Amino acid sequence: MSVKKIDEPTGTETMGHEWDGIEELNTPLPTWWLWTFYACIAFAIGYCVVYPAIPGLKEGSHGTAGWTSRGDLAKEMDAAKAARAPVLAALDATPIEDLPKNADLMAKAVAGGKAAFKVNCVPCHGSAAQGSVGFPNLNDDDWLWGGTLTDIQQTLTHGIRQPGDMETRNSAMPAFGRDGILKAAEVQDVVSYVRSLSGLEPAGAAAQRGSALFAANCVACHGPEGKGNRMFGAPNLADKIWLYGGDRVAITNTVTNAHAGVMPAWNTRLDGATIKMLAAYVHSLGGGENFSQPAAPAAAEAASGGQ
Incomplete structure (x- = not known):
């Protein structure tokens, strides 16, 4: 039969074990805390009954209240x-x-x-x-x-x-370089001409050669001044708005391979x-046009601007 040990300074019973001379007191929990704890347990049980709370293999419990966040x-x-x-x-x-x-x-x-x-x-x-x-x-x-x-x-x-x-909306631009319609040097001349239309580079000898190539291959869609044609979904090449980029590399890629976005x-x-x-x-948004603008045909291509 074990004998209870009482801590002399506090008069409280100890737990009966000690570490390096340190003993733990068996101090009871405050009554208010215990009742609060019991109330929480009761509330949790009631919540699980009334509301969906218990998970299952396929679905959780529905609860007697029939409420769900869904x-x-x-x-x-x-x-x-x-x-x-x-x-x-x-x-x-x-x-x-x-x-x-x-x-x-x-x-x-x-x-x-x-x-x-x-x-x-x-x-x-x-x-x-x-x-x-x-x-x-x-x-x-x-x-x-x-x-x-x-x-x-x-x-x-x-x-x-x-x-x-x-x-x-449907249109197709020839892949002038990839399909061999134009030689690599001719593609570069066309690029020079296209860039000159929007002032990206001066109209030198290459651009002059490109002008003739443009007239022979591109005017039908882009127009004689390169300002585009909405009947064919052909972009305006004379402004400074580019869908795939206006530098030489980007335009060369466009003329060589064309694009077909969806x-x-x-x-x-x-x-x-x-x-x-x-x-x-x-x-x-800012770019919308009024009804005095020429409308596009029904069988056409892209939603909005850029080359």
Whole structure:
């Protein structure tokens, strides 16, 4: 039979063990702390019964209250959808060319398009629609196929080079160097001429030779002054906006190999109202054109500007 040992200074029973002369006191927990602890245990048990809390192999417990965070989210989503329904219905009923006539609906379309842009378009065009190499800057006023609301809607709806869509934007530039249409030296002459059009280099002898080659091979699409042709989606070569770069290396690569960028046909992913909102937002960024501008044909290519 063990004998309890009492710590003399405190009068408290010890635990019966010691380390290097140090003994542990068996001090009882405060009553208030114990009751708080018991209350927490009771609360935890009650919570597990009322709310979903216990994990399982396929799904967790549902709880007697029937509440779930997913259920709350679904209710919030349904409420948001109901709030948007009148606006979406109005957008469906309004031809896109009539949107500017309704300032309130136009503002709501731009706001909705901004949100849709962040979800669908930012990976290629950037968070500020500034674009990058091969992806057009949607803020400038340079458009391959037109920057009116109807033009932008057409591009968004049917995309660029989308198989199976008869109205997709579609064009092809010959790979002049790769396919042997022009020799390497002739490609360099054309590059010199193209760069001279936008003042990137002086019009020297190489540019003069390139001018003749340009007239024989490129004028049909880009025009006699190199200002482009929206009927063919041919970019303006006389400005200083370049989709794939304006230095010699970049233009040489373009003339030699050509480019064939693609963009989804969003009518297979988004509803018509959302496409209208996206068109309104892109149009509002700063480069959008009014309806006095010549519109692009239905069977064409890229959404926005640059070479």
